Amino acid sequence: MMEAQTSGRAYSGEELGRSLEASSGKIFSRKARLSFYNRTFKIICIASAVFVCLILFSILFLMGRTGVLTFETVSVKDFFLSTDWVPENEQYGAFVFIFGTFALTLLTMVISVPLSVLIAVFLSEMTPTWLKTALRPILDLLVGIPSVVYGFLGLTVLIPMLRATTGTNMGDGILAAAIVLTIMVLPTISRITDDSIVAVPKKFRDASYALGSTRFQTIVRVVLPAAKSGIMYAVILGMARAIGETMAVVMVIGNTPQLADALFKPTSVLTSNIVMQIANVPFDSTWNYALYMMGFILLIISLIMIVIVRMIQGRGVK
Amino acid sequence: MKTKWIRNIGLAVMALSLTFGSVSAVSASSKLSGRIVVNGSSALLPLTLQAANEFKKLNPKVRISASAAGSVTGPQSVRKGIADIGACDWDASTDVPGFKKFDGQVANKVAVIPFAAVANSNVGVSSLSTAQLQGIFSGKITNWKEVGGSDADIVVVNRAFGSGTRVNFQVKALNGTDFMTKGSNYKEVKSSGDMKTAIETTPNAIGYIDLVYVTAKMKAMKINNVAPSEANVINGSYKVWAYGYYMTKGQPSGVVKAFIDYVQSTKFQTGSLKKLKFIPLSAMKNA
Numbered sequence: 001m002m003e004a005q006t007s008g009r010a011y012s013g014e015e016l017g018r019s020l021e022a023s024s025g026k027i028f029s030r031k032a033r034l035s036f037y038n039r040t041f042k043i044i045c046i047a048s049a050v051f052v053c054l055i056l057f058s059i060l061f062l063m064g065r066t067g068v069l070t071f072e073t074v075s076v077k078d079f080f081l082s083t084d085w086v087p088e089n090e091q092y093g094a095f096v097f098i099f100g101t102f103a104l105t106l107l108t109m110v111i112s113v114p115l116s117v118l119i120a121v122f123l124s125e126m127t128p129t130w131l132k133t134a135l136r137p138i139l140d141l142l143v144g145i146p147s148v149v150y151g152f153l154g155l156t157v158l159i160p161m162l163r164a165t166t167g168t169n170m171g172d173g174i175l176a177a178a179i180v181l182t183i184m185v186l187p188t189i190s191r192i193t194d195d196s197i198v199a200v201p202k203k204f205r206d207a208s209y210a211l212g213s214t215r216f217q218t219i220v221r222v223v224l225p226a227a228k229s230g231i232m233y234a235v236i237l238g239m240a241r242a243i244g245e246t247m248a249v250v251m252v253i254g255n256t257p258q259l260a261d262a263l264f265k266p267t268s269v270l271t272s273n274i275v276m277q278i279a280n281v282p283f284d285s286t287w288n289y290a291l292y293m294m295g296f297i298l299l300i301i302s303l304i305m306i307v308i309v310r311m312i313q314g315r316g317v318k
Numbered sequence: 319m320k321t322k323w324i325r326n327i328g329l330a331v332m333a334l335s336l337t338f339g340s341v342s343a344v345s346a347s348s349k350l351s352g353r354i355v356v357n358g359s360s361a362l363l364p365l366t367l368q369a370a371n372e373f374k375k376l377n378p379k380v381r382i383s384a385s386a387a388g389s390v391t392g393p394q395s396v397r398k399g400i401a402d403i404g405a406c407d408w409d410a411s412t413d414v415p416g417f418k419k420f421d422g423q424v425a426n427k428v429a430v431i432p433f434a435a436v437a438n439s440n441v442g443v444s445s446l447s448t449a450q451l452q453g454i455f456s457g458k459i460t461n462w463k464e465v466g467g468s469d470a471d472i473v474v475v476n477r478a479f480g481s482g483t484r485v486n487f488q489v490k491a492l493n494g495t496d497f498m499t500k501g502s503n504y505k506e507v508k509s510s511g512d513m514k515t516a517i518e519t520t521p522n523a524i525g526y527i528d529l530v531y532v533t534a535k536m537k538a539m540k541i542n543n544v545a546p547s548e549a550n551v552i553n554g555s556y557k558v559w560a561y562g563y564y565m566t567k568g569q570p571s572g573v574v575k576a577f578i579d580y581v582q583s584t585k586f587q588t589g590s591l592k593k594l595k596f597i598p599l600s601a602m603k604n605a
Contacts, residue, residue: 086499088416088479160519169471169503170520251512254505255478266505276508279388280480283398 060299067293073286079293085257087277087287094294100174100260100269101243101298104253107178108242112185113235117224119186120193125219136194142187151248154180159252168264172254175263180248185238192237196230197223233312240305244298246271270294351379352573358392358405359482360509361528362562365429366405368590369581376580380573389482393420393565402574404565407431407482411565414485415494425563426570428581430597432529432559433487434546435539440521443467445540451491454524457498462522473503475516475525483510486560487526491541530595552601562596 070079074092082093123135158179162171200223208218224231254266255276268276274291281288356366363386370382392404397420408414409425435451437443443465446454453459454472463469476497477484488494498504507513510531517525518535529546532538538546541558550556564570570578580586587598 155515156519163521169473169522170505172505250508255507256500256505258500262502265502276478276506277480280390280478282390283394 060296063292063296063299066289067296068289070286070289070293072289074290079290083259085273087281087290090286092286092290094270094290094297096257096259097268097270097273097294098297100253100267101271101301103260104174104177104181104249104269105239105243107174108181108185109235109239111178112182112189112238115182116186116189116234116238117193117231119190120197121219121224123190123194124197125215125223136191139187139191143191147184147245147248150180150184151251154248154252162264166264170254170266171264172252172266173262173264174253174260174267176252177249177269180252181242181245184245184248185242188241189234189238192234193227193231196227196234199230200226229312233309236305236309236312240302240309243305244271244302246275250275270298274298350377350573350576352381354380354382354403354574354577355395355401356382356384356403356405356564357395357401358386358403358565359389359407359562360386361389361407361431361482362386362405362429364594365562365581365591365596368594369577369586372586372590373577373580377573377576380577382577388480389485390417390480393423396420396423396565396567399567402566403570403578406563406565407560408485408489409561409563415488416479416485420565423565423567424569425565426578426582427561427599428564428578429562429587429591430551430559430599430602431486431562432546432548432551432556432597433483433490433526434529434532434558435487435491435524435526435541436517436532436536437524437539438517438519438521439535439537441467441524441537443539444537445543447542448491448493451541452493452495455492455497456495457501457504460503470522471503473520473523474498474501474505475513475520475523476504476506477513477526478506478508483526483528487558490558490560491526548597551597559597561599 070092073090079092079094080098081095082091083096084091084093085096119139123132123139127135154176159171159176162168162176204222204226205218208222213221249269250272253268253272255268255272256266257268257273258265260267274294277287278291281291354370356370363384366384370384374380374382386405389405389407390410392401392406393410394404395401396404404410404423406425408417410417410420411423411425413419435446441462443462446465450459450465454465455474455476457474459465460472461469462472484497488497505516507516507525510527513525513527514531514533514536517523517527518533524539529538529548529551532546540546541556544550544556546556546558551559564578564581566574566578569575581591582599584600587600592598
């Protein structure tokens with residue numbers, strides 16, 4: 001309506017304000033109404049953000065508070081350094097699981113990082129465009145496969161294969177878990193690495209070629225170092241995914257509380273031990289608190305990783 | 319022609335309203351209403367769900383919610399007041415290995431659950447004595463040749479601590495001997511389904527499982543030369559079975575009692591319960 005009335009005339013800012021005021025209803029001027037809407041919207045947004053933070057901190061607080069109760073009966077030293085996890089005899093040494101978690105993550109990274117970086121280099125530097133457009137969506141789809149599928153394939157395909165090739169009795173252990181996790185994190189790491197390699201300016205490559213470098217020299221000496229922070233970011237994101245993964249791991253790791261000192265020895269990590277036992281644990285028991293403490297440790301580890309990711313991201317790929 | 323058609327519809331409507339009318343008349347006659355929460359054993363869950371469905375049809379005003387997270391959570395939730403019925407694979411009002419008794423709770427028998435020691439189909443041994451089973455599961459016997467099989471390491475698959483199946487197998491088949499807890503040919507699995515997969519796919523593996531889960535791809539061991547079968551459980555020669563219990567806080571009353579009575583009724587015991595491959599309580603009277 002108003003537009004129809006005023007069309008064809010040019011207003012200055014002041015006139016427009018006056019005309020807005022004049023055309024508004026009796027109770028609220030249009031200006032006041034708009035500012036009311038804006039403010040309400042802003043408050044809702046802030047409230048949502050505060051709500052999310054609140055949830056995060058209450059989870060942290062609850063896990064930490066329940067977890068700390070462990071130390072009423074178990075000494076801190078025993079919990080972190082003892083390898084005896086026999087809850088039925090009141091022995092709560094979580095070192096086996098903490099060690100297992102780090103060993104598994106490390107082993108996963110040792111296998112997956114070189115592979116992912118090679119995939120990313122291939123994708124971004126050596127592939128014709130039509131193949132790129134086909135491969136990238138495939139990798140993206142792989143990220144979305146539920147982990148239980150990977151776990152089941154690990155259990156029914158990978159483990160019998162490992163048993164046949166190595167001649168071991170079981171095949172369960174950190175190697176099997178690391179392979180399953182590698183397949184899981186491969187698309188994540190390689191896609192983000194791919195993006196960060198693509199982001200390296202063309203002039204770097206041109207300069208390198210102009211100096212007479214081969215393609216291999218350009219990639220290894222110029223492109224990869226330039227994309228270093230992006231690759232670090234990808235690796236840490238992949239590690240964060242691997243460390244928290246439960247369903248796939250629990251199916252292939254063997255779930256036995258013993259130190260992971262061999263590739264084919266059934267063992268246990270923080271996540272798998274929690275999911276194996278939490279359902280069968282009495283509510284108000286040290287055992288329950290110890291599992292909460294282990295969950296809390298996991299939370300802290302992933303929080304530290306997220307902080308590192310933010311720091312790397314802050315520096316940015318230039 | 320047209321009038322006949324309309325008359326047919328009219329008849330159908332009348333018939334329908336009659337049926338529904340009678341159904342609502344039935345439901346109006348039963349005065350039971352309320353809410354029952356069942357938690358606990360996953361082995362008993364299919365039974366509970368089936369019973370709940372049938373019971374709700376008879377008593378539409380009763381709401382039953384059932385979930386399972388493991389045997390010990392049954393009596394736990396009853397103690398905490400979260401659940402009215404705690405399904406448990408052992409009598410939680412008495413002490414069992416690893417678990418103290420739950421004071422003030424009453425165990426209501428609802429079914430008989432047989433268990434079997436099972437091995438991968440490549441295992442040549444088909445019968446084990448109690449002493450041999452004890453040796454295998456405690457880690458003292460580590461090679462199949464020690465019990466009359468071929469020269470191969472025994473892979474022991476166990477359920478995680480707190481599993482009702484584990485408690486029952488330990489009490490009934492191993493006479494309470496402790497399980498081994500670690501070793502390079504030892505692993506633990508989370509559920510009966512995982513146990514089934516592990517035994518089916520791991521050569522030289524031995525484990526144990528509810529009889530209803532035993533498939534053609536695995537070998538159910540004779541224990542002391544008695545085959546695990548429903549008939550042998552009923553005639554008393556096969557000892558590795560246990561009652562499944564509904565734990566309640568004190569004697570059950572009201573709608574909870576009505577539900578437990580329904581599960582224990584001959585109609586349910588010999589009908590749906592048997593179809594789910596549990597053994598009716600009445601069959602064990604002469605054991």
